[in-house]
Amino acid sequence: xxxxxxxxxxxxxxxxxxxxxxxxxxxxxxxxxxxxxxxxxxxxxxxxxxxxxxxxxxxxxxxxxxxxxxxxxxxxxxxxxxxxxxxxxxxxxxxxxxxxxxxxxxxxxxxxxxxxxxxxxxxxxxxxxxxxxxxxxxxxxxxxxxxxxxxxxxxxxxxxxxxxxxxxxxxxxxxxxxxxxxxxxxxxxxxxxxxxxxxxxxxxxxxxxxxxxxxxxxxxxxxxxxxxxxxxxxxxxxxxxxxxxxxxxxxxxxxxxxxxxxxxxxxxxxxxxxxxxxxxxxxxxxxxxxxxxxxxxxxxxxxxxxxxxxxxxxxxxxxxxxxxxxxxxxxxxxxxxxxxxxxxxxxxxxxxxxxxxxxxxxxxxxxxxxxxxxxxxxxxxxxxxxxxxxxxxxxxxxxxxxxxxxxxxxxx
Numbered sequence: 001x002x003x004x005x006x007x008x009x010x011x012x013x014x015x016x017x018x019x020x021x022x023x024x025x026x027x028x029x030x031x032x033x034x035x036x037x038x039x040x041x042x043x044x045x046x047x048x049x050x051x052x053x054x055x056x057x058x059x060x061x062x063x064x065x066x067x068x069x070x071x072x073x074x075x076x077x078x079x080x081x082x083x084x085x086x087x088x089x090x091x092x093x094x095x096x097x098x099x100x101x102x103x104x105x106x107x108x109x110x111x112x113x114x115x116x117x118x119x120x121x122x123x124x125x126x127x128x129x130x131x132x133x134x135x136x137x138x139x140x141x142x143x144x145x146x147x148x149x150x151x152x153x154x155x156x157x158x159x160x161x162x163x164x165x166x167x168x169x170x171x172x173x174x175x176x177x178x179x180x181x182x183x184x185x186x187x188x189x190x191x192x193x194x195x196x197x198x199x200x201x202x203x204x205x206x207x208x209x210x211x212x213x214x215x216x217x218x219x220x221x222x223x224x225x226x227x228x229x230x231x232x233x234x235x236x237x238x239x240x241x242x243x244x245x246x247x248x249x250x251x252x253x254x255x256x257x258x259x260x261x262x263x264x265x266x267x268x269x270x271x272x273x274x275x276x277x278x279x280x281x282x283x284x285x286x287x288x289x290x291x292x293x294x295x296x297x298x299x300x301x302x303x304x305x306x307x308x309x310x311x312x313x314x315x316x317x318x319x320x321x322x323x324x325x326x327x328x329x330x331x332x333x334x335x336x337x338x339x340x341x342x343x344x345x346x347x348x349x350x351x352x353x354x355x356x357x358x359x360x361x362x363x364x365x366x367x368x369x370x371x372x373x374x375x376x377x378x379x380x381x382x383x384x385x386x387x388x389x390x391x392x393x394x395x396x397x398x399x400x401x402x403x404x405x406x407x408x409x410x411x412x
Contacts, residue, residue, distance in 0.1 A: 023065040023391045026118040026167035033305040034348045035392045041410045048378050052090030053406040056083050058112040062389040063398050066121035073115045073128045080130045094143035100130050108161035116165035131163035133179045147196040156183035165209035174199050182206040182228050200239035208254030215260040217279045228252035243286040257303040268299035292330035305348040308368040312353045314344035334371045345389040360386045
């Protein structure tokens with residue numbers, strides 16, 4: 001059994017190297033929102049036509065792509081569903097479901113019941129994490145359940161209004177998940193991908209909603225994670241706490257995924273503004289220092305992308321602004337007037353920044369400019385609100401709305 005587990009882990013560890021057109025996890029292959037050059041059409045079409053659309057249930061989990069299949073995690077209350085959809089035709093190839101009772105906090109009444117976490121498709125495994133902290137491993141070929149870990153007893157929604165939202169990631173041959181709540185405290189776990197056994201556990205404050213990130217700081221591999229009130233740096237091999245920085249939010253809404261450029265860590269919150277921290281190790285001690293802060297740019301659920309020395313972001317100020325921040329200083333390079341929507345998912349292409357608003361408008365803006373320059377706009381590309389991150393693979397734009405998934409034609 002141990003030999004089998006090692007073999008599976010080795011296969012999983014190599015899986016992110018092939019194939020290049022896949023979109024296997026939250027924010028793509030490198031977890032940075034960057035779309036491969038090979039997936040971008042030579043010319044964007046005048047109109048986005050729908051190739052197919054399929055109803056799959058509610059949720060904010062983004063689709064992932066592996067080979068010729070799209071995987072989606074959704075809900076038809078009181079069950080959570082995991083679906084495999086043929087990328088070419090939209091045919092549902094298999095669908096699994098399990099009961100996941102979830103009572104939302106009354107203040108989150110406008111939001112769906114999740115799931116919020118994007119699956120991880122790697123090697124011969126598909127990993128999902130439900131809104132109540134149920135972690136499952138599936139066979140992507142036929143949907144067979146391989147193992148399950150239920151952490152729902154530690155998820156309390158009295159203040160963690162929307163339940164579990166972090167998206168699992170692969171690091172060091174282990175699956176990293178974050179579970180818990182403000183009432184029960186939080187855990188960051190490294191799970192064996194073959195069995196679900198816990199390899200190490202970090203314990204501390206309850207989670208925020210942000211997904212973790214693995215970075216190289218000096219000669220050390222770190223996992224950076226957000227809790228309800230802090231930024232945590234863990235040794236990726238052991239889970240040992242290396243440093244912690246306070247980052248409180250009165251509603252425990254640390255949602256935006258951290259961004260790293262090799263020297264600076266960028267963090268934003270709806271009431272904290274946007275910050276940059278340097279992370280260095282000197283004389284055996286870690287030093288995490290705030291380099292700049294811009295209190296006027298406040299990201300809520302949206303995670304920025306980094307390119308051209310700029311953070312391209314969506315701020316909730318003025319009912320939704322598209323903003324470009326100088327990554328070195330935090331100064332605003334440009335900002336739109338506002339009313340751009342209460343949320344936008346952001347992708348990076350070689351020539352453009354793509355914003356998909358919750359109102360289902362797709363906006364292509366030019367990169368590396370001194371002002372916001374809109375090159376193309378597609379209005380109302382979905383049947384309903386679009387909070388999930390879209391996915392671009394060769395010839396296709398995948399858009400998830402409130403209840404379904406659609407493939408839009410991009411051409412070659």
